[in-house]
Amino acid sequence: MKFEFVIHPGGDPEDILMTFEGADNVQVIQSLGLLIVSSSIGTYVFPKPKALKIDTVSGAVELGWQPDWDLSVTGDTVKFTNIGSYNPAEVLIFTLGEEPFAATTVGGGTNLRWSTYFGHSQYDFPISTVFGETNRITVVGYTESTQFPVSIGSYQSINLGGYDSFVSDFDDTGVLNWSTYCGGTENDNAQDVEPFIDVRDYVYVVGRTGSSNFPVTNVGSPGGYFDGASTSGGGYIQQYTFNGVLSWSTFFGEGDAGIYSVAVDDADNIFVGGRGNNTNGDFPLEDLGGSALYHDDGRAFVAKFDPDHNLDWSTFLNSGESGHDRVYEMSIDQSDNLILIGITGYESDPYFEFANQGPGYQDNTIGGTADAFIAKINSGGELYWSTYIGSSNGERGNSIATDNYGNIYACGFSTSFSGLPVYDAGGLSYFNDVDYQKSWIAKFSPTGSQAWFTLLDASAYHLDVKPDGEIYVTGSTRSEDFPIHDRSSMYFQDESNNVYSSTNTNSFVFSLNPSLEPLWITYFGGTSNISSTRQDIAQGLDLSDDGSLLSIVGITTSNVYFPLEDPGNGAFFQPAIIFANPTSSGSSWDGFISVFDVSPNVSVPEHEIISSEGLQVYPNPSFGEISILSNDKQRGTMKIDIYNSLGVKVADYSRESLPNQNVKITLPENIATGVYHFKITLNSEEFNTRLVYVSP
Numbered sequence: 163m164k165f166e167f168v169i170h171p172g173g174d175p176e177d178i179l180m181t182f183e184g185a186d187n188v189q190v191i192q193s194l195g196l197l198i199v200s201s202s203i204g205t206y207v208f209p210k211p212k213a214l215k216i217d218t219v220s221g222a223v224e225l226g227w228q229p230d231w232d233l234s235v236t237g238d239t240v241k242f243t244n245i246g247s248y249n250p251a252e253v254l255i256f257t258l259g260e261e262p263f264a265a266t267t268v269g270g271g272t273n274l275r276w277s278t279y280f281g282h283s284q285y286d287f288p289i290s291t292v293f294g295e296t297n298r299i300t301v302v303g304y305t306e307s308t309q310f311p312v313s314i315g316s317y318q319s320i321n322l323g324g325y326d327s328f329v330s331d332f333d334d335t336g337v338l339n340w341s342t343y344c345g346g347t348e349n350d351n352a353q354d355v356e357p358f359i360d361v362r363d364y365v366y367v368v369g370r371t372g373s374s375n376f377p378v379t380n381v382g383s384p385g386g387y388f389d390g391a392s393t394s395g396g397g398y399i400q401q402y403t404f405n406g407v408l409s410w411s412t413f414f415g416e417g418d419a420g421i422y423s424v425a426v427d428d429a430d431n432i433f434v435g436g437r438g439n440n441t442n443g444d445f446p447l448e449d450l451g452g453s454a455l456y457h458d459d460g461r462a463f464v465a466k467f468d469p470d471h472n473l474d475w476s477t478f479l480n481s482g483e484s485g486h487d488r489v490y491e492m493s494i495d496q497s498d499n500l501i502l503i504g505i506t507g508y509e510s511d512p513y514f515e516f517a518n519q520g521p522g523y524q525d526n527t528i529g530g531t532a533d534a535f536i537a538k539i540n541s542g543g544e545l546y547w548s549t550y551i552g553s554s555n556g557e558r559g560n561s562i563a564t565d566n567y568g569n570i571y572a573c574g575f576s577t578s579f580s581g582l583p584v585y586d587a588g589g590l591s592y593f594n595d596v597d598y599q600k601s602w603i604a605k606f607s608p609t610g611s612q613a614w615f616t617l618l619d620a621s622a623y624h625l626d627v628k629p630d631g632e633i634y635v636t637g638s639t640r641s642e643d644f645p646i647h648d649r650s651s652m653y654f655q656d657e658s659n660n661v662y663s664s665t666n667t668n669s670f671v672f673s674l675n676p677s678l679e680p681l682w683i684t685y686f687g688g689t690s691n692i693s694s695t696r697q698d699i700a701q702g703l704d705l706s707d708d709g710s711l712l713s714i715v716g717i718t719t720s721n722v723y724f725p726l727e728d729p730g731n732g733a734f735f736q737p738a739i740i741f742a743n744p745t746s747s748g749s750s751w752d753g754f755i756s757v758f759d760v761s762p763n764v765s766v767p768e769h770e771i772i773s774s775e776g777l778q779v780y781p782n783p784s785f786g787e788i789s790i791l792s793n794d795k796q797r798g799t800m801k802i803d804i805y806n807s808l809g810v811k812v813a814d815y816s817r818e819s820l821p822n823q824n825v826k827i828t829l830p831e832n833i834a835t836g837v838y839h840f841k842i843t844l845n846s847e848e849f850n851t852r853l854v855y856v857s858p
Contacts, residue, residue: 190232379409463479655687703715
């Protein structure tokens, strides 16, 4: 928001009066030079105005002094005072406020569809976001605010104490469908959300609570698993209907137990993972039998419920009592394999079960105080592959996802800065092996073979992958030279809005194409002119099933320059941070929700032969060998040029073609998994098609 006041020759700047009608409070902090206007929709913080004159040669020129604010007229009316020296025969201009941040875009327009603050006057922490049926968006987290935006008739309309969990659901245009607190008298933290898309259109929410009076119910799940009593809180699992009715809510584990991830497979089975404790023999365990993984002591756990919420299987992944062991996230691939990521081995070196049924990468030695781990479990509960990811100090696995071909993508933190298993995928793929990076991103084949492992100077909290292998990562960075990469018509912020320091951060979006080449990489955030903590931290990310939308959620102290977008038509929009104490240098966080339009997936049906004007190119996807079949009239020299998604030629061939016979080529071993464009020239005719290549 910005105002300009033009004082023509003969005018008096002290005659200007500004009245803020409808404001709850207007105050001036002269020591900071701030005018603070608070209302029910937010708090606006205006710095001192700038004084400029108009020079016929140089245009607007700053005069080197700034007027003060004066609230002496009335409680909501402000004027200017302490006017400095200027020539009254010249035009004087006062500029008030901050320009909204203007992102650089290429090709016109921006793909930022909806972006809003989300919270109220205390600390608000959106943690996870997910797209559901018809691209509705559900956001979960926790809040200390007592006036958090909950809907009329919500399940729980008040905060019962400390931090309460919240669940908020929006339609695909940003209109708030419903929003509710859910918690007891102690701290309650929602951690993850997953849709259950069928005619019932549920969402599952998991987290941890310290409240013995946390809301529980089995009204929607009679006969299913239910634990309605706890003396000290623990993990919890909930099911909400499409209109916000809480139909199942149960404790799962006691004390310091917590659930950090939930996933639903194609058969509607529900999987949860997190941290448990069976010291007292009361953790809910269930042996699936046969060759299924099962340990009755440990900390990191996974559990499976059938669609009726009966507990089919619950096991620890390790034997030992390392207090920080936990599953942070899980993903289910196209073959209903369960992929887990987390952390293990903080205080001790507990027994962690290993398997390697394929030619997978495996590190089975804790390298420092803690390592990340990845584990793949088949649909029968059998451990197929597992490995540590670590080096000499401490690592953590944060997020995991899979593409349509079973490839596994993961990201996490590191405090080691060296010794991680970096691996360059070759070609033009993004790769950074420089020490002192704070995060890692990796790709493994379906059998666990290492396909790519890079470092990133950022805190990578979450990732997701389109079916074709296009990667999106979000988090926060304080890097001044983050590897930004613009993309036509996409939101693009080419520099951080926060001055470099050990604490100041901006969020980011980091996207690579299926060949692991930079696609779209941008800072995303603002700054603060009153808070000593200048941070934007994106913590949750999700892609819609059709690959057209990207949602990120997180926390921010940025009251200026933050990228906001109001789509109108009734969409929820909070235009400003609502501070509990806007004069304090340690003011509270607000949440944010931002949704982008992203390019849809390349539409290439799996295993389908692609026919291009008389030529057939197959199989698709290919694992290296490709056949090109001509028709009964085509013969001659066939020239084949292959390009990656950036238009760079990666291979070319020349072959003799005979009617109704296959021309076979083998792709180079050094090209990465991705979508490739084939230009085939035969008898001066040009044929074009696309094909997905999956690196073995």
